[in-house]
Amino acid sequence: MRNGATSESRLARATIMTLGLGFLGLFLVMPLLVVFAQALASGIGAYADAVLEPDALAAMKLTLTVAAISVPLNIAFGVAAAWAITKFDFPGKSILITFIDLPFSVSPVVSGLIYVLLFGAQGWLGPWLAEHDVQIIFAVPGIVLATVFVTFPFVARELIPLMAEQGRDDEEAALSLGASGWQAFWHATLPNIRWGLLYGVLLCNARAMGEFGAVSVVSGHIRGETNTMPLHVEILYNEYNFVAAFAVASLLALLALVTLVLKSFLEWRYDYHGKGTGH
Amino acid sequence: MALRLSRQGDRALSIKLDTISKNFGGFTALGNINLEIEPGEFLALLGPSGSGKTTLLRIIAGLEFPDTGRVYYDGDDITDLKVADRGVGFVFQHYALFRHMTVADNVAFGLTVRKRRDRPAKSVIQARVQELLDLVQLGHLGKRYPAQLSGGQRQRVALARALAVEPRLLLLDEPFGALDARVRKDLRRWLRELHDSVGLTSIFVTHDQDEALELADRVVVMDHGVIEQIDTPQKIYDEPASAFVFDFVGESNQVAVTIAGGEARLFDRTLPLPAGTTLPGDGPARLFFRPHDAEIVADDKAGLAATVTLTRPNSGSIRVEGKLDGLDRLVEIDVPVEGAPQVGERIIVRPTRVKLYAGRAEA
Numbered sequence: 001m002r003n004g005a006t007s008e009s010r011l012a013r014a015t016i017m018t019l020g021l022g023f024l025g026l027f028l029v030m031p032l033l034v035v036f037a038q039a040l041a042s043g044i045g046a047y048a049d050a051v052l053e054p055d056a057l058a059a060m061k062l063t064l065t066v067a068a069i070s071v072p073l074n075i076a077f078g079v080a081a082a083w084a085i086t087k088f089d090f091p092g093k094s095i096l097i098t099f100i101d102l103p104f105s106v107s108p109v110v111s112g113l114i115y116v117l118l119f120g121a122q123g124w125l126g127p128w129l130a131e132h133d134v135q136i137i138f139a140v141p142g143i144v145l146a147t148v149f150v151t152f153p154f155v156a157r158e159l160i161p162l163m164a165e166q167g168r169d170d171e172e173a174a175l176s177l178g179a180s181g182w183q184a185f186w187h188a189t190l191p192n193i194r195w196g197l198l199y200g201v202l203l204c205n206a207r208a209m210g211e212f213g214a215v216s217v218v219s220g221h222i223r224g225e226t227n228t229m230p231l232h233v234e235i236l237y238n239e240y241n242f243v244a245a246f247a248v249a250s251l252l253a254l255l256a257l258v259t260l261v262l263k264s265f266l267e268w269r270y271d272y273h274g275k276g277t278g279h
Numbered sequence: 280m281a282l283r284l285s286r287q288g289d290r291a292l293s294i295k296l297d298t299i300s301k302n303f304g305g306f307t308a309l310g311n312i313n314l315e316i317e318p319g320e321f322l323a324l325l326g327p328s329g330s331g332k333t334t335l336l337r338i339i340a341g342l343e344f345p346d347t348g349r350v351y352y353d354g355d356d357i358t359d360l361k362v363a364d365r366g367v368g369f370v371f372q373h374y375a376l377f378r379h380m381t382v383a384d385n386v387a388f389g390l391t392v393r394k395r396r397d398r399p400a401k402s403v404i405q406a407r408v409q410e411l412l413d414l415v416q417l418g419h420l421g422k423r424y425p426a427q428l429s430g431g432q433r434q435r436v437a438l439a440r441a442l443a444v445e446p447r448l449l450l451l452d453e454p455f456g457a458l459d460a461r462v463r464k465d466l467r468r469w470l471r472e473l474h475d476s477v478g479l480t481s482i483f484v485t486h487d488q489d490e491a492l493e494l495a496d497r498v499v500v501m502d503h504g505v506i507e508q509i510d511t512p513q514k515i516y517d518e519p520a521s522a523f524v525f526d527f528v529g530e531s532n533q534v535a536v537t538i539a540g541g542e543a544r545l546f547d548r549t550l551p552l553p554a555g556t557t558l559p560g561d562g563p564a565r566l567f568f569r570p571h572d573a574e575i576v577a578d579d580k581a582g583l584a585a586t587v588t589l590t591r592p593n594s595g596s597i598r599v600e601g602k603l604d605g606l607d608r609l610v611e612i613d614v615p616v617e618g619a620p621q622v623g624e625r626i627i628v629r630p631t632r633v634k635l636y637a638g639r640a641e642a
Binding site: 169170172173174175176177178179180183187188191192 | 342361363367369392393
């Protein structure tokens with residue numbers, strides 16, 4: 001039976017699907033299963049011990065703290081940048097767009113090193129900071145800075161095309177009706193971008209909690225103090241404590257799964273809202 | 280149609296534009312525009328796309344600011360005032376309704392965003408919204424969302440929303456551009472009635488000459504960022520000030536001629552012109568006439584020779600299309616049904632009313 005120009009023979013279809021699914025299974029599903037299998041290899045008791053151990057709890061707390069600081073910062077930055085880029089014309093606009101992408105194109109190690117060079121003991125601002133007793137590198141502020149840097153394109157990148165497509169009409173309508181700039185943003189812009197914004201926040205959060213490279217450079221790996229969850233996993237792994245390493249890793253894997261589910265939901269809402277509104 | 284809104288006639292605004300210019304990165308959108316608009320006037324800004332008409336409207340509104348020149352409302356220089364402080368109603372081409380708000384909330388928006396001390400009580404706002412929705416004949420749709428309305432209904436909601444703040448000036452950007460022909464015609468008539476009954480100054484932008492001629496008290500014809508003519512619709516149509524206006528407004532035929540010694544010449548032959556035609560100075564000129572300002576005659580020296588290529592009925596008469604002898608140009612005329620020529624027939628077209636403009640046709 002032929003279905004049309006794009007239909008292939010049964011054999012070709014089967015081959016392509018096998019390839020696709022096989023690849024997916026080998027590189028995504030199997031590792032995920034291994035994580036959980038390893039985590040539970042010594043039973044649920046060992047799993048609970050590994051997860052509830054003080055250093056693990058500290059790592060979790062730190063990871064949540066870092067995300068709780070850096071995600072709101074990047075929401076503010078991302079919305080402001082997208083707003084400026086799409087609603088106004090100003091010199092240097094294309095440079096700003098290019099710079100927003102910088103964290104994506106640069107290696108996370110470099111992202112971390114930037115801050116060591118800036119704020120480290122031998123860095124430009126190091127002596128001044130030491131004098132005033134402010135510790136940034138090998139402390140929580142450095143981890144937050146590195147995380148903010150690495151995650152800063154997510155919200156802006158998500159919003160720029162969306163806001164560009166929606167144009168300025170709604171804001172101009174609000175302004176012409178006497179609204180202040182803030183009211184125009186709150187009543188006209190934000191409702192139009194809320195699903196896109198949530199989507200960006202979700203990805204930003206996933207990355208903020210999962211970031212390894214840049215954070216590893218600035219963290220100093222002090223157990224119970226400057227170890228985030230990914231760093232804690234690495235340390236446990238390097239100590240051949242596989243059960244504990246995979247137990248903590250399984251939490252990160254769960255985070256990824258939850259993110260995926262939420263992401264699908266948001267994509268669905270997003271599509272649903274984008275259509276049928278006459279735009 | 281009953282319009283219940285109180286007249287605000289004495290509040291209508293007069294506007295003066297003094298040498299307004301605007302450039303967009305090297306492109307001159309507007310060049311030295313001078314324009315005065317009377318209070319209560321219904322003015323059309325007519326022109327093709329890129330003529331600067333929308334930019335001019337946005338400058339009047341305060342959504343765009345001129346590079347040079349001043350804008351006056353009732354004699355006050357408000358050039359630097361932001362749109363939010365100007366108290367104008369602006370209706371956008373694509374309505375720009377807030378799609379997450381109900382129709383009623385959309386209309387109420389201009390009142391609800393006011394500072395607390397200027398904000399009317401909730402019940403007052405509600406009553407006002409209902410009054411406006413009744414005015415635009417959507418009184419029963421207040422709880423709907425914009426996505427649930429037709430294009431014409433959305434446009435009326437946009438109008439009600441703009442009127443809610445009691446503007447002294449209503450600005451409309453291609454208000455009927457996105458609507459189908461029938462709805463457009465109804466809305467046009469309705470808008471004119473609304474303007475007359477509310478008694479404000481209205482300015483609308485359009486590229487549709489019919490719309491401009493039917494609706495406006497005066498029409499401003501624009502091209503390439505300059506004003507070609509400001510006049511009543513009748514004068515715009517009967518006495519176009521330039522070749523561009525003749526060509527752009529209404530249907531027209533055009534023939535390139537040469538003026539020499541007080542005569543119009545075509546192919547070394549004098550072209551007889553209707554009595555009272557004013558001639559430009561010697562040199563190349565463009566002769567224009569409307570399809571209904573011509574007749575078919577027998578005398579082959581009295582007009583332009585053509586071969587009929589098409590005939591079709593055209594509201595009560597016959598539209599005849601012909602190819603002019605020796606010219607790569609079509610001529611279109613309207614003749615009575617009686618004695619209309621056949622396709623392939625040779626005819627002599629004698630314009631009964633023409634306008635001549637100095638210069639050559641562009642490209």
